[in-house]
Amino acid sequence: MTDTPSNVAISVIDVEYEQPACPTRHAWARVPVEPTAVERAALKAKITNLLREKNAVMVSHYYVHPDLQDLAEATGGMVSDSLEMARFGRDHSAQTLVVSGVKFMGETSKILSPHKTVLMPDLDATCSLDLGCPIDEFSAFCDAHPDRTVVVYANTSAAVKARADWLVTSSCALDIVRALKDQGQKILWAPDKHLGGYIQRETGADMVFWEGACIVHDEFKAFELEGLMAQHPLAKVLVHPESPKDVIALAHAVGSTSAILKAAQTLDATEFIVATDNGMLHKLRTLNPGKTFIEAPTAGNSATCKSCAHCPWMAMNGLAGVAHVLEHGTNAIHVDPVIIDRARLPIDRMLAFTAALKNGQPVGGLIPNIGAA
Secondary structure: OOOOOOOOOEEOOOOOOOOOOOOHHHHHOOEEOOOOHHHHHHHHHHHHHHHHHOOEEEEEEOOOOHHHHHHHHHOOOEEEOHHHHHHHHHHOOOOEEEEEOOHHHHHHHHHHOOOOEEEOOOOOOOOHHHHOOOHHHHHHHHHOOOOOEEEEEOOOOHHHHHHOOEEEOOOOHHHHHHHHHHOOOOEEEEOEHHHHHHHHHHHOOOEEEOOEOOOOHHHEOHHHHHHHHHHOOOOEEEEOOOOOHHHHOOOOEEOOHHHHHHHHHHOOOOEEEEEOOOOHHHHHHHHOOOOEEEEOOEOOOEOOEOOOOOOOOHHHOOHHHHHHHHHHOOOEOOOOHHHHHHHHHHHHHHHHHHHHHHOOOOOHHHOOOOOOO
């Protein structure tokens, strides 16, 4: 159980979702109340001092509250996607990492930094893709397809990563799957069916899919997006590939968070419609003053959910939670050392592949013939 500070008030937003594995009502109920300006300043000062005292560094995902993004950068940490957060923590001299994000991100940081302390504001902050891919069922799915190379997305538990042959992010998935396909390997993909379908369409790879989806990106709808595009005919559409196929088809740029950031800076436009978690809008607006960023519509917009394009578990991260875990050392991430050792293999393969690709080196020799073994 998470050690939640008793003095942190919570607001309740009643949200239903069809998937039993995704209790979003309970997640929204844990969202911290916005602090006042005075409280915000005091919490930021406290966290800054504690980071220094505890030899700690803070890393935040693009989807968490802007306060947590800004504070991470202001105190020498970073804002990025889950893998870059973990790599930054591994390479930083700090012995304590405070991860503002969801649990699989904390686990990934622990895998890359097993001898460091990894703390999170709320250990119950999870991910619909992680929840929807439990290790026992996933292992059985893998066992049913023994001739396939198991490729899993970063949005999975440490145990699922340990069952995989390759780990990928949305930045490198196309390159890795294309390379596997070129060597004649058949793919078992998990957990996001939309991202997997996009990769299959782009590469032509032989793939079977775990039937998972992100509850945020799955809610973007093409019909509503077309209506918004008609209202903003000069806007470019930026879409994360976890979105449905017909939404992706409307995009001017499709890609990871880093790819979306790059597209916003390089495309010839001053207005953009963005189909990803709306936490991303803070960084987009910060890096692109003078440009306009509009949240793409979702099917879930309602009186009870004004920001359905936002992960309820990401919203559970707050300044008070960060201050609490730093002060008391609670909410530490623990991963079985055996799982850590096994999960490092698919991660290390990915890191070696992406490093070679970046340096213009051949990657064929980095791909073992796993599926045919």
